[in-house]
Each structure stands twice: as C-alpha cells, then as structure tokens.
Amino acid sequence: MTIAVPPASLAADAVRPLVRIVIVGHVDHGKSTLVGRLLHETGSLPEGKLEMLKAVSARRGMPFEWSFLLDALQTERDQGITIDTTQIRFRTPSRDVVLIDAPGHAEFLRNMITGASQADGAVLIIDALEGVRDQTRRHGYLLQLLGIKQVAVVVNKMDRVEFSAARFGDISNEITAHLTSLGVTPTAVIPISAREGDGVAARTDNIAWYDGPTVVEAIDKLTPAQPLDALPLRLAVQAIYKFDDRRIVAGRIESGHLRAGDDIVIMPAGKIAKIKTVEGWPVTPLAGSFGAGRSVGITLDRELFVERGDVIGHAGTAPRDTRRLRARIFWLHDQPLTAGASVLVRLGTRETRANVVAIEKAVDPGDLASEAASEIKRNHVGEIDLSLSQPVAADPADSNPRTGRLVIEINGRIAGGGLVLSVDSGQRAATADIVPVESALLPGERAARYRHNGAVLWFTGLPGSGKTTIARALERRLFDRGGSPILLDGDTLRAGLNNDLGFSPADRAENIRRLAELAAHLAANGHVAIVAAVSPALADRAAARRIAGDRFREIYVATSADVCEQRDPKGHYAKARAGGLPNFTGIGNDYQPPTASELVLDTAGLSVSEAVGQVETMLAQTDVLIEDLADLAAHI
Amino acid sequence: MDHLDALEAQSIFILREAFARLKKLALLWSLGKDSNVMIWLARKAFFGRVPFPALHVDTGKKFPEMYAFRDTYAKEWDLDLRVDPCPPIDSVDPTLPPAARSAARKTEGLKLALAKYGFDGLIAGIRRDEEATRAKERVFSPRGTEGGWDVRDQPPEFWDQFNASPPPGAHLRIHPILHWTEADIWAYTKREGIPIIPLYLAQDGKRYRSLGDQDITFPVDSNAASIDEILLELETTKVPERAGRALDHETEDAFERLRVAGYL
Numbered sequence: 001m002t003i004a005v006p007p008a009s010l011a012a013d014a015v016r017p018l019v020r021i022v023i024v025g026h027v028d029h030g031k032s033t034l035v036g037r038l039l040h041e042t043g044s045l046p047e048g049k050l051e052m053l054k055a056v057s058a059r060r061g062m063p064f065e066w067s068f069l070l071d072a073l074q075t076e077r078d079q080g081i082t083i084d085t086t087q088i089r090f091r092t093p094s095r096d097v098v099l100i101d102a103p104g105h106a107e108f109l110r111n112m113i114t115g116a117s118q119a120d121g122a123v124l125i126i127d128a129l130e131g132v133r134d135q136t137r138r139h140g141y142l143l144q145l146l147g148i149k150q151v152a153v154v155v156n157k158m159d160r161v162e163f164s165a166a167r168f169g170d171i172s173n174e175i176t177a178h179l180t181s182l183g184v185t186p187t188a189v190i191p192i193s194a195r196e197g198d199g200v201a202a203r204t205d206n207i208a209w210y211d212g213p214t215v216v217e218a219i220d221k222l223t224p225a226q227p228l229d230a231l232p233l234r235l236a237v238q239a240i241y242k243f244d245d246r247r248i249v250a251g252r253i254e255s256g257h258l259r260a261g262d263d264i265v266i267m268p269a270g271k272i273a274k275i276k277t278v279e280g281w282p283v284t285p286l287a288g289s290f291g292a293g294r295s296v297g298i299t300l301d302r303e304l305f306v307e308r309g310d311v312i313g314h315a316g317t318a319p320r321d322t323r324r325l326r327a328r329i330f331w332l333h334d335q336p337l338t339a340g341a342s343v344l345v346r347l348g349t350r351e352t353r354a355n356v357v358a359i360e361k362a363v364d365p366g367d368l369a370s371e372a373a374s375e376i377k378r379n380h381v382g383e384i385d386l387s388l389s390q391p392v393a394a395d396p397a398d399s400n401p402r403t404g405r406l407v408i409e410i411n412g413r414i415a416g417g418g419l420v421l422s423v424d425s426g427q428r429a430a431t432a433d434i435v436p437v438e439s440a441l442l443p444g445e446r447a448a449r450y451r452h453n454g455a456v457l458w459f460t461g462l463p464g465s466g467k468t469t470i471a472r473a474l475e476r477r478l479f480d481r482g483g484s485p486i487l488l489d490g491d492t493l494r495a496g497l498n499n500d501l502g503f504s505p506a507d508r509a510e511n512i513r514r515l516a517e518l519a520a521h522l523a524a525n526g527h528v529a530i531v532a533a534v535s536p537a538l539a540d541r542a543a544a545r546r547i548a549g550d551r552f553r554e555i556y557v558a559t560s561a562d563v564c565e566q567r568d569p570k571g572h573y574a575k576a577r578a579g580g581l582p583n584f585t586g587i588g589n590d591y592q593p594p595t596a597s598e599l600v601l602d603t604a605g606l607s608v609s610e611a612v613g614q615v616e617t618m619l620a621q622t623d624v625l626i627e628d629l630a631d632l633a634a635h636i
Numbered sequence: 637m638d639h640l641d642a643l644e645a646q647s648i649f650i651l652r653e654a655f656a657r658l659k660k661l662a663l664l665w666s667l668g669k670d671s672n673v674m675i676w677l678a679r680k681a682f683f684g685r686v687p688f689p690a691l692h693v694d695t696g697k698k699f700p701e702m703y704a705f706r707d708t709y710a711k712e713w714d715l716d717l718r719v720d721p722c723p724p725i726d727s728v729d730p731t732l733p734p735a736a737r738s739a740a741r742k743t744e745g746l747k748l749a750l751a752k753y754g755f756d757g758l759i760a761g762i763r764r765d766e767e768a769t770r771a772k773e774r775v776f777s778p779r780g781t782e783g784g785w786d787v788r789d790q791p792p793e794f795w796d797q798f799n800a801s802p803p804p805g806a807h808l809r810i811h812p813i814l815h816w817t818e819a820d821i822w823a824y825t826k827r828e829g830i831p832i833i834p835l836y837l838a839q840d841g842k843r844y845r846s847l848g849d850q851d852i853t854f855p856v857d858s859n860a861a862s863i864d865e866i867l868l869e870l871e872t873t874k875v876p877e878r879a880g881r882a883l884d885h886e887t888e889d890a891f892e893r894l895r896v897a898g899y900l
Contacts, residue, residue: 018639045874086771087764089817098815110792114774117795238652243685250681252649281684293637295648297683308656332792346797349656407794412801417794 016091019222022100022116024143025125026135030156034125034194035088035101036066038215041201044090045069066195087115092220109138109379110332113417116143121150121187121222123215124175128161128191132174134366138379140175141365144182145330145381145418147401151179152188152218159193163206188218228292231255232317233264234395234403236348237310241297248279248297249306251349254402256314258298259289266304267311267393268321274301292402309350311393311403319393319403322424324546325386326360329376329418333410336375337382339596344409345388347420348402352390358542358596359384373538374595376416383421385546394423439525446526447626450483454523455624456516456548457615459532460541461557462591463572463584464564466603467532470557470611475530477612486522488515490533509540516544523551528624536585538592553622554597555615563604598622640824643816647674648681649796650775650812651759655681657800658757658808661688662718664746664900667702668847669832670761673821674813675713676830678759689716691758693745695738696721697849705833720749733886735852736894743898747783756802759810760900765817766877769892774798775814781805783898809900818845818877819870826863837861845877854880 023031036053039045049069057065086101102115116122122143126136143151153175161167172189179186191207192199192215198206201216213221233256241248258264262275277285279297290296300306311319331337337356345354362371362382376382397404397419407417447453457474459467471487478485490511494501498514501507512535519529535541545552565573576584585591599618601611619625637645654661663678663686665671678686692706710717722745728737750758764771774790776798791799802808813821825832835844835855842855856879860866891899 048874048876086768087815088771089765111790114790114793117793238649239656241682243683243687246683248683250652252645279683281680284683291637293642293645295645295652295681349653405795407797409799409801412803413791413799414794414797417792417797 016094016096017224018096018098019121019219019224020098020100020119021121021123021219021222022102022119022148023123023125024102024112024116024139026127026130026133026139027103029125029127029130029133029136030194031125032067032069032101033065034123034154034156034192034200034215035099036069037194037197037200038099039069039088039090040066041197042090042092042216044088092216094220095222097219109142112139113142113146113330113332116148117146117417119146119148120224121152121219122148123219124151124153124179124186126153126155126171126175128155128157128164128167128171131171132178136175137178137368138365140179140182140184141363141368141381142330144179144184145328147397147405147419149184150222151184151186152190152215152222153179153186154190154192154194154199154215156192156194158191158198158207159196163191163193163198165191165209168210187221188213190215190218228255228402229257231292231400233258233262233312233314234319234400235296235298235312236403237306237308237312238349239308240306246279246299247303248299249312250295250297251312252295253290253292254348255292255400256317257289257291258296258312258314260285260287260298263315264300264312265315265318266306267313267318268391269305269310270318270321271304271306272315273304275299276301309348309352309392311348311350313393319395319400320423321391321393323388323391324357324424324549325388325392325394325406326383326421326546327386327406327418328381328383328421329406329408329416330381331376331378331416333415334378335410336377337384337408337416338375343415345386345392345406346409347392347394347406350390350392352388352392354389354408355387357385357387358545360539360542381418385542387550394420396420396422441526446484450526451481451626452478452483452528452619452624453551453626454526455528455551455553455619456519456523456544457528457530457619458519458535458541458544458548458552458554459530459557460535460554460594460597461559462561462564463534464567464569465557465559466567466601466608466611467534467557469608470601470603470615471530471532473608473612474615477616478528483528484526485528485530488519488522488529488531488533490515490531490535493518505537508537509543512537512540512544513547516547519544520548520551523548534585534591536591538594541594553599553618553624554594555599555601555618556594556597557601557603558593559603640820640827643813643820643824644677644680646815647677647812650798650810651678651681653796653798653800654757654759654776654808654810654812655687657798658810660753660755661757661759661810662691662753662755663688663759664761665690665692665706665715665717666761666847666900667692667698667706667833668761669821669825669836670763670813670816672709672830672832673816673824674759674761675715676828677812679713686713686715688759689718689753691749691753691755692717692719693742693749694719694721695742695745695849697738697851699833699835699847699850701833701835702847705831709831718749718753720745720752723748732893733890735882736886736890738849738852739894739899740897742900743783743894746900747898750783750807755807757800757808757810759812761813762811762900763816763818763821764814767891769895770814773809773811773814775811776800777809777811778802779807779809779898783807785809785896785898787892787896819867822863822866822870826867832863836866838865844880845875846881848881852882854882856880 100115102112168191198204234254237251276299280286341356360383395403404420475485522529722741838858843858860869
C-alpha cells in the first residue's frame with residue numbers, strides 16, 4: 001500500500017519539521033530493504049526506479065531486491081551489503097525526513113559513525129530470527145555516545161518467525177533492557193516485515209496482536225535536534241577576515257544568540273569586548289538577533305587578538321578554559337590508542353596537540369566487556385584523560401553538546417571522537433567567593449635553591465610492600481642533596497587531617513583526593529611531596545594524577561602478597577587473618593595494580609638503597625631532579 | 637531560522653573551513669544552477685569577495701548561453717576566472733560508452749588543471765540527491781594522486797569535523813552544497829535573485845533540468861517557464877533530475893566508474 005503524503009510546498013516548508021534519522025543495525029538485518037519499502041510506501045520513488053530495480057535484480061538472477069535502491073555501488077550490489085552511508089529524502093504525513101542508511105558491517109563502522117553523527121534520531125533494526133547481535137549492541141552504544149536519545153526499534157523479518165508475538169516480546173525485552181542500561185529509552189518497538197510491508201506504513205492482519213505505532217508513525221513522532229538556541233552563547237571562531245578596512249571575526253553560532261552591542265568574552269584568553277556590528281553581504285551591517293546554527297561575521301569595539309579556535313561567549317556564561325579534559329571516545333584507527341600517546345585533538349575549530357595521560361576504561365561495545373585499561377582497540381570505546389598543549393574553551397557534553405565534543409586525528413585523518421565528560425576534571429572549579437592566593441615566590445626561585453622541580457611521587461602497593469621504607473629513605477636522600485622533600489604517609493594523615501574518614505570505597509576515594517590535593521599544592525610550590533599510600537583503586541589514583549597533572553609520578557612497589565604478609569611490619573596481616581580488620585587491603589583481592597606507572601619496584605630482590613637509586617634515576621630522566629649543577633660541581 | 641537559512645549557514649561553515657584549512661583552493665564553476673548558487677554562497681561567506689580562483693574546465697562544447705553567462709558574471713562578480721581546456725577525445729579510455737567517454741574528457745582536463753596550478757582543494761557543487769553514488773560522498777572527500785576516489789576507504793566525518801590534510805600530490809574535493817536538493821537550489825536562487833541561464837526555463841514545451849555539454853545533455857518535457865513554475869513542477873514530477881544526462885544511463889555502473897576515476 002501507499003500512504004497519502006501531502007505534496008511539498010514552499011509555504012509548508014517553513015512549518016514542516018525536518019528530521020534526520022539514521023537506520024542502523026547488524027548486517028543483513030534488513031536496513032536497506034526497510035529504506036526501500038519506506039520510500040515506496042510514502043510515494044517518494046522517482047519514476048522508473050521500481051522498474052530499474054526489477055531489471056537490476058533480474059540481471060543478477062535474484063528475486064526483487066529493495067536494497068539495490070540505496071546500495072548504489074557495484075560492490076555493494078554484488079556482495080549484497082551496504083559499504084558506505086547514504087542519504088535520501090522522503091516525507092511522512094507531518095515530517096520532512098532525511099534518511100541516512102548506514103552500513104552494519106564492523107569494518108565499516110567509520111561510515112556508520114559518519115552517517116549517524118548527523119542524525120536527530122535513529123531506527124535500530126533487529127532480525128526476528130537472529131535476535132540481538134553484537135553489532136546491534138555496538139550500534140546502540142554508539143547512538144548513545146553520539147548523543148542520539150530518540151531510538152525507535154524495529155524487529156524485522158517477522159514473516160520468518162510466523163509473526164510470533166512471543167518471539168517479538170523476547171527480543172523487545174532484551175533490546176529495551178540493553179538500551180535502558182545505556183540511558184536510552186526506545187520510543188517504540190515495532191514488529192515488521194520490511195520485504196512484505198507489515199508494520200511499515202500499516203498494521204496488517206499478520207501483526208493484529210500489535211497495537212503500537214507503525215514505522216512511519218514512529219518516525220513522524222521524532223523531533224528535530226534539541227533547541228540549541230536556549231543554551232548560553234558559543235561562537236566558534238573559524239577565521240579573521242580583513243578583505244577591506246573591516247576586521248571581521250567569522251564563525252558559527254553553536255548555541256545561544258548574539259546581537260550588536262552584546263558584552264562578550266573571548267575564550268580561552270578571557271579577553272572582554274563588545275560586539276560593534278554584525279556584518280553581512282550583500283547588506284551590511286545586519287540588525288537583530290542571530291541564533292544557533294547561523295554562520296556570522298562580527299566586528300568588535302576594540303583591537304584584540306582573536307584567532308581561529310577561540311570561542312566567544314557572553315560575560316557570565318562563558319565556557320571554561322582548560323588544559324585538561326576527560327572524554328569518552330570511540331576509536332576507529334587500526335592502531336590502538338595507548339596511554340602516553342601524543343595526538344592531535346580538534347574541539348570545535350580549535351586544534352591542539354595533546355597527550356593521553358591515562359586510559360581509565362576500555363569497553364568492547366559489542367559484548368560490553370570491560371578490558372584492562374591500557375589501550376583502546378579499534379571499534380572500542382574508552383574513557384581517557386587528556387592533557388592539552390594549549391588551553392581550550394570547552395563545556396561538558398551534558399551541558400552543551402556542540403562545545404562538548406571532540407575528535408582525535410592521527411596522521412591527518414580522524415581516528416576517533418567522542419564526548420567531553422568533564423573539563424579540568426582534577427582542578428575543581430573555584431567558586432566565585434574563593435580567591436586562591438598565589439605564592440610570593442616564583443617557581444624558578446625554589447627550583448634554583450632545591451635543584452629540583454616540584455613533584456608528587458606516589459608510592460602505591462600492598463601493605464608491607466615497602467612503600468614507607470623506601471619513601472623515608474628517599475626523603476633523607478633528597479634532603480641531603482639540598483632538596484625539599486616532604487613525606488605524606490597515608491596512615492599518618494589518617495590520624496589527623498583525614499580522621500573523619502573510614503574505609504568505604506567513597507571514604508577511601510576522598511582520602512586519596514585530599515592526599516593528592518595536599519601533595520599537588522606542595523608540588524606546585526616547588527617541594528617534592530612523597531606520598532606512601534596503598535591507594536588500591538585505579539580510578540582513585542587516576543583522579544590523583546589529574547589533580548597533580550604533569551608533576552605526578554607513580555611508583556608501583558610490586559612486592560608480592562606472600563612476601564608482604566611474611567614481613568607484616570605493622571601486624572595488620574595477622575590481625576586481618578584473625579578477623580580483626582574487615583576492610584584490610586591485601587588479603588582480599590581488592591588491590592588494582594597500575595597498568596602504566598612511571599616506575600615499578602619489586603623489593604623482594606632489591607635493597608632499599610638500590611630502590612632509592614632507581615627512583616632518583618627516574619626523577620632525573622623525567623625532569624624532576626636538576627642535574628646540571630651537580631655535574632658542574634664534579635668538574636671543579 | 638528557516639530551511640533555506642539553515643542550508644545557507646551550513647554551506648558557509650563548510651566554505652570557511654575549506655578556506656581556513658587548505659592552502660591552495662579553487663572553486664569549480666560549471667556555469668550551471670548549482671555552481672552559481674555555490675559562488676553566491678562563497679560571496680556570502682567572505683563578505684562579497686571570492687578569495688580563491690573560479691576554475692572552468694572547458695570542454696568547448698557548452699551552450700553559447702553558458703559562455704555568455706560566464707563572461708558576464710565573471711566580471712560582475714569580480715572572479716579570478718581560470719579557463720582551462722580539456723584534452724582531445726582520443727586521449728580518453730576508448731572502452732567507455734560514448735557519453736561517458738565524453739565526460740571522462742572533463743576528468744582529464746581537471747587533472748591537467750590540478751597539475752598546472754597545484755591546487756590542494758577543489759570546491760565542487762555536487763548534491764547527494766542528484767545521483768546515488770554522490771549520496772555516499774563526504775563533505776571533505778580525499779582524492780588520490782591520480783585524482784581517484786576510493787569509495788572503499790573514505791575517512792570518517794564526525795559531526796562537522798572534516799579531514800583536511802591531503803597527502804602530497806593528492807587533493808580534496810570539498811562539497812559545500814552536498815546537503816541541498818534540486819528544489820532547495822531553485823528556492824534559494826529565487827529568494828536571493830541569483831541570475832540563471834535561460835535554458836532552464838521552458839520554451840516550446842521543453843527545458844533543461846541539468847546543463848552539461850551540448851552533445852550529451854538533452855531537454856525534458858516541461859512547461860515551467862519561471863522559477864515558481866519549476867518549483868511547482870518539482871513537487872509533482874517523478875522524473876529524475878539527470879534524466880537528460882546520457883552518460884548516467886549507458887550502463888549500470890557508468891557513473892560510478894567515472895566518479896571513481898575522478899569525475900565530479
């Protein structure tokens with residue numbers, strides 16, 4: 001059947017919403033067939049197209065194949081798969097739809113991302129016979145990562161399961177649970193047969209037991225992308241043009257509004273100006289207010305250095321400037337992304353080198369298995385901590401989707417991308433009432449006296465591994481060479497500063513946070529803060545690294561549990577074995593060893609002074625100890 | 637912001653990204669309705685000035701009305717116009733069907749112009765709705781050193797982040813109006829008062845919907861003698877835009893072969 005769709009008319013264009021939807025799902029679950037059927041039933045096929053498809057199918061000796069409509073490439077038709085994303089338009093009774101057909105094959109995930117990243121909503125397709133597959137889950141995960149919240153699920157090929165309501169119910173429950181766990185609520189779950197037409201534009205007798213919307217009705221309910229106009233102003237600067245005597249700042253309004261006369265802040269530098277004019281062509285200057293999505297050009301009331309990559313906001317609601325970001329990204333490159341990697345990050349129009357400080361989580365979105373977080377493999381998702389070589393203006397994605405997303409480039413090609421989870425995550429925002437006071441000394445003054453730069457040396461390892469012993473010996477060694485080491489022992493601080501904290505995971509995390517804040521403060525003032533703390537959780541230590549930034553050095557005292565228990569310097573193991581220390585780390589399995597520390601020490605075969613020597617070598621190699629003066633002295 | 641405003645803003649964004657990120661750009665001007673809109677958009681993006689050359693790869697077989705249009709508006713729009721000829725037909729793959737072979741001449745002309753000027757970016761006015769392989773294009777689409785399009789290995793485009801670092805000797809095709817439809821082009825042409833070549837308007841029951849070379853482009857049946865009438869016609873017609881383009885219909889994959897080899 002073909003449903004009645006009102007003809008396009010120019011007057012109606014202004015009021016008919018335009019939505020972009022992407023059709024995703026496992027290979028062979030019927031995406032292209034559904035698209036062909038949708039176009040046919042909404043009367044959107046050009047003349048002769050049906051006949052052409054019949055001829056193409058016949059030439060290949062196949063029954064009629066809808067997917068040939070979109071699978072335009074020869075290889076696609078020959079292999080019966082969609083290789084690249086494509087876009088096509090059609091109309092439902094109340095929407096103009098741009099339909100994006102995305103490939104299901106794992107090796108074409110980059111094409112699926114390319115298509116889906118343009119969409120307002122999605123249709124996720126599942127084969128009734130095969131049920132939910134890895135690629136189905138992967139696509140569900142990616143939709144969530146791309147910020148697509150409206151997902152209609154269709155269970156296709158119901159004809160192959162005799163239109164069984166029970167089979168439909170099982171799949172419906174499974175996919176609903178999966179999507180809900182990702183924070184996406186399906187707008188509908190629809191039983192269909194794309195080939196036969198059931199459930200696409202009409203509820204047929206075959207699915208008489210189903211009383212929800214058809215696919216066309218579900219698409220009709222999708223709404224265009226979120227209103228960016230209501231958010232604070234973000235103008236991403238693309239360039240400064242000086243083609244005549246005007247100096248025009250050109251860019252796109254990503255969110256919010258602007259007009260001539262507005263007070264603005266140019267981030268990340270934080271310079272303040274007023275918009276003098278909004279320029280245009282062929283008419284200029286332009287009056288009125290300009291909202292999200294507009295590409296504009298403005299002039300300012302004063303000469304300021306503004307450059308590509310800057311973000312303009314209004315005074316009071318400007319974005320944060322930061323050199324540190326935490327992001328959840330999808331990785332597409334053949335080579336896994338590893339901690340320590342040097343990459344190029346693009347955030348809006350800003351481009352900057354960045355270092356992957358840590359990989360905190362890695363997940364295969366196909367089976368949702370978390371993996372050892374030392375790298376993110378191709379087509380996997382991970383959470384990373386980035387240190388940027390230039391400050392950027394950014395927002396967390398949940399407060400602004402446009403300035404809260406980034407891509408990573410390797411060798412000139414986009415290799416991954418995703419959402420900003422937090423900005424400046426380690427250095428918590430100072431509230432308006434708190435004005436941190438800077439030291440009276442310059443950083444270099446202390447370094448010149450102590451012959452070292454400020455650092456946080458974080459010793460982690462099981463109780464009894466030798467952390468405190470090495471830390472104390474190191475404190476002595478650094479002091480004897482004229483430095484300013486300060487020992488921060490976990491137990492000692494728990495006796496005072498942290499005596500309000502217990503041993504729950506939350507209290508342990510807070511204990512580490514305070515240790516890290518204190519150590520980072522000392523390091524920022526030129527001291528070497530030596531922290532000795534079991535700090536069993538990877539996430540807590542990653543948080544400490546974020547707080548201390550580039551000054552952080554992690555030293556893993558990797559002595560085995562057996563050796564530690566034999567030593568038992570504080571009698572904790574014995575007490576724990578006797579049941580007296582219920583939350584003791586060491587006998588349980590709750591210690592998470594580091595995956596990428598600056599130094600690993602195994603004290604089983606190492607003397608204390610050898611261990612300290614290794615720490616010193618590492619400190620010299622990582623620019624904490626300044627050796628040139630010592631060398632000079634040796635030559636006198 | 638209405639539909640045409642949104643299309644315009646996105647195209648301006650793309651043009652400005654191309655200008656910011658590539659060193660040596662040119663805009664391909666085929667004199668048709670799409671590339672005329674594209675030049676107009678470039679003038680909007682850069683406040684009246686097109687800051688890169690307009691390149692016409694000339695087969696010598698355009699309609700006289702098209703040459704007249706070019707010479708008038710190159711001057712009026714203050715374009716840095718470069719006209720480069722195509723090589724003779726016998727230098728083109730003889731196994732191609734006749735119309736495709738004629739079109740492939742243009743690809744050769746394009747390659748010669750690229751080599752001559754060293755452009756690393758070519759802005760082209762193709763649209764997704766014109767033809768099925770064009771629907772699979774990227775906004776910034778890399779071409780190999782031979783000008784070829786590797787459809788199997790297109791880089792990902794996340795949101796509006798484009799890949800803009802072609803390897804040495806290669807170039808990028810930039811498609812600022814990929815997301816427009818034929819009806820959008822006409823509605824915008826009307827709204828902005830962009831001049832058009834009269835061949836698009838019906839005379840004696842025929843008009844050109846798509847303008848290529850004289851020998852391989854044919855008019856379609858139509859009584860639409862104004863842009864308003866064209867728009868009305870587009871609402872009801874089911875005849876594809878390129879129906880009058882011979883090369884699209886010679887073999888199933890004629891157009892794909894041309895595009896993979898570097899055709900627009």
